[in-house]
Amino acid sequence: MTAPVIELRSATKRFRSGSGGVHTAVQSLSMTVRPGEFVAVVGPTGCGKSTTLSLVSGLEPPSEGQALVRGENVSGIPEGVGYMFQNDAVMPWRTVLDNVAAGPRFRGASKAEARKRAEIWVDKVGLGKFGGYYPHQLSGGMRKRVALAQTLVNEPEILLMDEPFSALDVQTRALMQDELLRLWSGTGAAVIFVTHDLDEAIALADKVVVMTASPATVKATFEVGLDRPRNVEEIRMTREFQDVYREIWQSLKEEVDKTRERSSAGV
Structure with a gap:
């Protein structure tokens, strides 16, 4: 089998409250993601x-353990990582085209090359048809398309996605999920996709990782044997x-129930 491009080995992270x-946010967390693998991570809120x-x-x-990318300990942001957040990272003073060109320019591409890409x-x-539009002139779904283009224009080997479609309405969300699969297919990029939506996780992923209630660790990993495309x-x-x-x-519900019980008890 291909060596993992992403690996967490008994990783624990603590924050000062x-x-x-x-x-302790995560504890003894271990998981691997191989090149071209789409892994969705689900778990209770705040886990x-x-x-x-x-x-x-x-x-x-x-705080303890290891986080590795391409077999090397992570220190700083690794090369070839694209990150798509829940909130858009589009710059309101730039057009769609200039927003997407910003990444290549930052990485040293000439103005002409960045614009072409x-x-x-x-x-x-x-x-x-909307390259000259500004973000305030776009719908929520269109802004997400800009954010997706911003992320993929740099051809990342690793794509990290933190609930990127959660703010969209149901129909637009489904369209963006299909769009993501279409654009990701064949790139060979490894994906970690965080979501609260189990439907979304299964529809997109090759593998679903279920996290425990806080402090989170991996409870179970499920293969999703659904055909692609x-x-x-x-x-x-x-x-x-x-x-x-x-x-x-069945696995996820137990952890959701634990979180609800703790919340009700004021823990």
Whole structure:
């Protein structure tokens, strides 16, 4: 098998709390992602899913254990990592085209080369006619397409996505999920996709990782044996999808219930 491009080895992350105590966000967390593999991470609210991405991206170092990219300990942001956040990172004073060109320019591309690459990706995400528009002139779904183009224009080997579609309405969200699969297919990029939506996780991923209630660790990992290419709306109707959903939900529900009980008890 291909060596993992991402690996967490018994990684623990602690933060200093506002009261002066210590909060453990993730504990003894181990997982691997291979090139071209799409891994979705699900778990109860506040369990530390986003912290997992921070460890891989180098935004936060582990307090214990290791975070490795391409077999090397992560120190700083590794080369070839694209990060798509829940909130858009578009710059309101720049046009769609200039927003997408900013990444290549930052990485040393000439103005002409950056613009050429941006034009290709703006067209790929279906915004070819809107290159001169500003973010305030776009719908929420269109802004997400800009954010996706911003991320993919740099051809990342690793794609980290932190609930990127959660603010969208149901129909637009499904369109963006299909768009992501279309654009990711064949790139060979390894993906970690954090979501609260189990439907979304199964529809997109090769593998779903279920996290425990806080402090989070990996409770279980499920293979999603659904054929590709996928249409996310159609695949949800299949018996195979429903079977996978029931299996994973049994594991996830226990952790969601634990979080609710703690919240009710004021813990």
